[in-house]
Amino acid sequence: MKTDSALRELLSAIDGRGYKAYRQIEGRYQFAGYELVIAHVQGDPYAAASRIHVRVPRSASGFLPDTTSSRSRRVALCDFLTRKFYDSCRKLSRGSRGIGKGGLITIDRPVQEVLERNSMTIDDRYVEARFFMGLPAFGRKIAGSDARVMFFEELPRIVQSSLFMAPVDPGELYRHIFAAEDADALRDRLESLRLTAFVADGALLPRSSGIDPGPMNKDEVILFKSPDRFRVAVDLPNSGTVTGMGIPEGVTLIVGGGYHGKSTLLNALELGVYNHLPGDGRERVVTVAGAVKIRAADGRRIEKTDISAFIGNLPFGKSTDAFSTDNASGSTSQAANICEALEMGARVLLLDEDTSATNFMIRDHRMQMLVTREKEPITPFIDRVRQLYEQKGVSTVLVMGGCGDYFGVADHVIQMTDYLPADVTRAAKDIARDCVTGRMEEGGPYFGPVTERMPDSESVNPFRNDARIKISAAGCRHIRFGRQEIDLWDMEQIVDEAQTRAIAHAMCYATRYMDGKNSLKAVVDRVVRDLDQNGLDILTPYITGDLARFRSFELAGAINRLRSLKMEQLVAD
DSSP: EEHHHHHHHHHHHHSSSSSGGGGOOOOEEEEEEEEEEEEEOOOOTSSOHHHHEEEEEHHHHHOOOGGGGGGHHHHHHHHHHHHHHHHHHHHHOOOOOTTTTTOOOEEEOOEEOOOSSEEEEOOOOEEEEEEEEEOEEETEEEEEEEEEEEEOOOOOHHHHSSSTTTOOHHHHHHHHHHHHHHHHHHHHHHTTEEEEEEEETTOOBBOOSSOOOOOOGGSOOOOOOGGGGGGGEEETTTTTEEEEEEEEESSSEEOSSTTTHHHHHHHHGGGSSEEEEEEOOOOTEEEEEEEEEEOOOOOOOEEEETTTTTTOGGGGOSSTEEEEEOOOOHHHHHHHHHHHHTTTTTTEEEEEGGGOOHHHHHOOOHHHHHHHHGGOOBOOOTHHHOOOOOOOOEEEEEEEEOOOOGGGGGGGGEEEEEEEEEOOOOOHHHHHHHHHHOOOSSSSSOOOOOOEEOOGGGGGGGBBTTSSSSSEOTTTTEEETTEEEETTTTTTOOOOOOHHHHHHHHHHGGGGGGGGOHHHHHHHHHEEEEEEHHHHGGGSSSSSOBBBBOOOHHHHHHHTTTTOOEEEEEOOO
């Protein structure tokens, strides 16, 4: 390993030379208190910033063993340190120098959710930050003196302020760790309590704006309060006993007038599969890990998905037990989204009528009289939702503001008024009993089997025309994969571009398990197993520092939306 003096001398030697001479500084350097690794130098001022790592000995960092005594605590500590490093970069680096990305020092930016990332790792030996630096240049000539300031003045201050315990407020650190640990413990309790979700009393659900996922000003909102019937108390490892609304298993409707908080509650539930920052307002809003948000997704690709539980008898005899299309309608896409979620083991479906296909959700009595059953291929969701629970053990939470026919199939009905919930189950059941609509059930008494499919590895091709692998993400909802673009606009439980980037790389990684024998679920489960055992770094040939953990449902969803995908259905034993 070289000394920091060697790096200083190199920067002086290449000052004013062509930009590519920066490549000479790649390597390891020992600084006071930490090791600097210049893993990859960008080839151009406008290219992706250089990849840099800093390693601080764990023994010198000051972070006690109890901060990493469980997976929950380790993920939370790494998230906390990533946030500290990001904030320190903003405060302590001067920023833009010269052209392109010159002067940049940054790390993968965290969001409201606490995610496992590879931007920061910690074990018994090291605390390691993986970040990015834009090496400065003027007119494509190396600005060596500015680079020295970045490496020898700004970066040491960033490291000292964010990767050591001494400057950290212990209360702030442990609040962060305890919030994540409590949320994990709460989520783990849901199944034994026969709940699909929990919303704590005092939770702040509304967000600041459509583009700001942070909490709305506390003085401007009504904090959540559970109805008595749904209130449960749960003991948490750090916060003691907390109370809140437990949404039971079964079929739950969330009803109410417009702008009274129905969709806000559902949004909190769909993101309750993740832990949240202390102070976010949703840190004690948790949902079972197998909860999947379902919506219509016009135009998506579908490949040999069995949607016959919902759609059959299509014109021209088109099969729906192995349905394929390059341009799905609202109803066929929503049917496929449900069936693909079931294929991956979903335990809870979350739906909002505002983002659902109307003809998929309901056919009322008058429409049944005009368009008879033999002329309608769709079995609406209202006639399958109870079967999903009673025959498949899959619960549903549904926001419904315009169709009271669902009162008859619901186990629980929660009405939102001025952002506060009330139990109106008995009133809804009385209405369903007294106001008979004459609507007839459709589709038969059984949901039918969930058919698994086997992906063809050759159809999951990450190579461009020049035989080079091309994998990247553009925001949370778009993947570039080889010669193809994958649109994930309907997958609302992806919260960070780093997740999307990791999903894109995981698609390529997953091909090693596409051997002509494994189902899609088996393939994805093996990828998840490998990530659990070895971390996100296994997805790429080199450490990137900009990946975040995703769920199996989103990885399967991205594969399902690949337009070149070929599948074969597996026959159940």
